[in-house]
Amino acid sequence: MAEIRKSEGLIDWLDQRLAVKAFMRVMMTEYWIPKNINFLWAMGVVLVVLFGVLLVTGLLLLMYYKPDINLAFDSVNYTIMQEVEYGWLWRHMHGVAASATFLIIYIHLFTGIYYGSYKKGREMIWITGMVLFIAFSAEAFSGYMLPWGQMSYWAAQVITNLFSGIPVIGDDVVIWIRGDYVVADATLTRFFMLHVVLLPLVIIVVIAVHFYSLRFPHVNNQDSEELNFDVEAKKFLDGRKKESKVVPFWPVFLSKDFFVVGAFMTFFFLLCCYHFDFAMDPINFEPANSMKTPAHIYPEWYFLWNYEVLRGFFFDIAGIAAMDIGLIAFVIANIVFMVLPFLDRNPMNTAPAHKRPLFKYWFWILVVDMIVLTVYGKLPPTGVNAWVGFFAAIIFLGLFIALPFITKHEAKGDVQ
Amino acid sequence: MAQTRRDFIGMALGGITAVGGVCTLGAMKKSWDPLPSVQSAGFVTVDVSTIQEGEARSFQWRGKPIFVLRKSADTPKNAKRDVVIGEKVFTLVIGLCTHLGCIPSYDAKQKSFICACHGGVFDASGINTFGPPPRPLDIPPFKIAGESLVLGEEGEEYKKLTAKKA
Secondary structure, three states: OOOOOOOOOHHHHHHHHHOHHHHHHHHHHOOEEEOOOOHHHHHHHHHHHHHHHHHHHHHHHHOOOOOOOOOHHHHHHHHHHHHOOOHHHHHHHHHHHHHHHHHHHHHHHHHHHHOOOOOOOOHHHHHHHHHHHHHHHHHHHHHHHOOOEHHHHHHHHHHHHHHHHOOOOHHHHHHHHHOOOOOOHHHHHHHHHHHHHHHHHHHHHHHHHHHHHHHOOOOOOOOOOOOOHHHHHHHHHOOOOOOOOEEEHHHHHHHHHHHHHHHHHHHHHHHHHHOHHHHOOHHHHOEOOOOOOOOOOOOOHHHHHHHHHHHHOOOOEOOEOHHHHHHHHHHHHHHHHHHHHHHOOOOOOOOOHHHOOOHHHHHHHHHHHHHHHHHHHHOOOOOHHHHHHHHHHHHHHHHHHHHHHHHHHHHHHHHO | OHHHHHHHHHHHHHHHHHHHHHHHHHHHHHHOOOOHHHHHOOOEEEEOOOOOOOOEEEEEEOOEEEEEEEOOOOOOOOOOOOEEEOOEEEEEEEOOOOOOOOOOEEEOOOOEEEOOOOOOEEEOOOOEEEOOOOOOOOOOOEEEEOOEEEEOOOOHHHHHHHHHHO
């Protein structure tokens, strides 16, 4: 047991019992971050702030929301929006933060791909990150159902119906998930449970693992330079701060992050106060009606790319039904990023994309293709649109098939 | 000797925990199943005796619209799809367009179900004749009980129809 003596103050009293000083050193003042990074490295902290916004606004909304098909719509659109003081603000912040979270997740994800931060010891960071992406997707989908408008209802109907594509047991699985033959009260209450308890808990745990998995391989840098963190940290602690290639997480790295967070939150509140409508689909201000389908059903913008992969295959190929091909492509699209570290057959080369002869083309084609999928995912799937969607979906899948060959080829070039 | 006894205790503990875990998962799975009240609402009896010739009436079953059309004498029959009760011939379909799930409406003049969303047309037997729908309107499971139809139950006539389709 530690030797307990008369304390010199509150910090010392706590330090004797909880080792707070050592804890702060390990987590903050001696957690070393490379200097050679840019604003894209601040996205993780931006995401933490956004998750905080979602949590706090969510708690406030939870006090007035009623998970019952007869009460849900009015509890959101009347009670929260019109009666509760600042209820409108919490709702718009919650909706916009959900959208913004996905925007930042995509930037975070493409930063990781561009700078090769998913491989050479950093695989677990990547995989836990993709688990978070899936958990956030489930969180967004379950949350979208809660206002119980027409879009909530039909999105729930269509997405739960996707599980009918599972061979043999599909139809039973759909009924099991819904707790009814159609999306109904049982569906609303169980997705409410998922949205406010289970999924946030999972997300918090996975975030902790995500941070932990970063600790040993360390944060990557702009040139993927291999740093000896012990040597560089020693330089910093010895006062040779200019010469050292690292800075402590707190106060140096976070102070810059706070600047990026500040700039981002300005943009965020601009959206919340003046352009909140982009996260508020007008069709969803009509109460859910199982007897009337909206003319066009589409998801929020952040799901459009995989929605377009799903419906891009609109004709049967080689005797396989269009719907089945779409479903298979959709499942692949949702998990293919997870295995990216293993599709890259040049695992030792972590150079950023612009220094890799083939990978840079692969990267930018992927970005452009996903933007095309997103844009066409919102348009009605008729005429030329259907074909653009089809080819964009083919290119998306093709890129991941090509990746092992491209990187293998690059690896050969590296040796020479 | 002591080691094997420890192994036995370990395996016994592990085994009982595994059984308990599986049972718990089973209980959790069942908690998610549709409730008895929901399941019983999955069977609806509809009285079709009062439907006039050429009239289409809609009902609700498992949250879906159901159309029952009594064919007039001059409407073509379709042995693979017609529900015959005595002299009366009915078309019984789930009223969701097989394209994207919109609800079509029956046009008595054209003797067709017409979907406003993307222009799909189905004839009086529910067979797709125009537009994007990939297949005829679905027939819900039914049983004939006198002059009523029990929806949700697979009766003799339903099995005959599905057998003919295959």
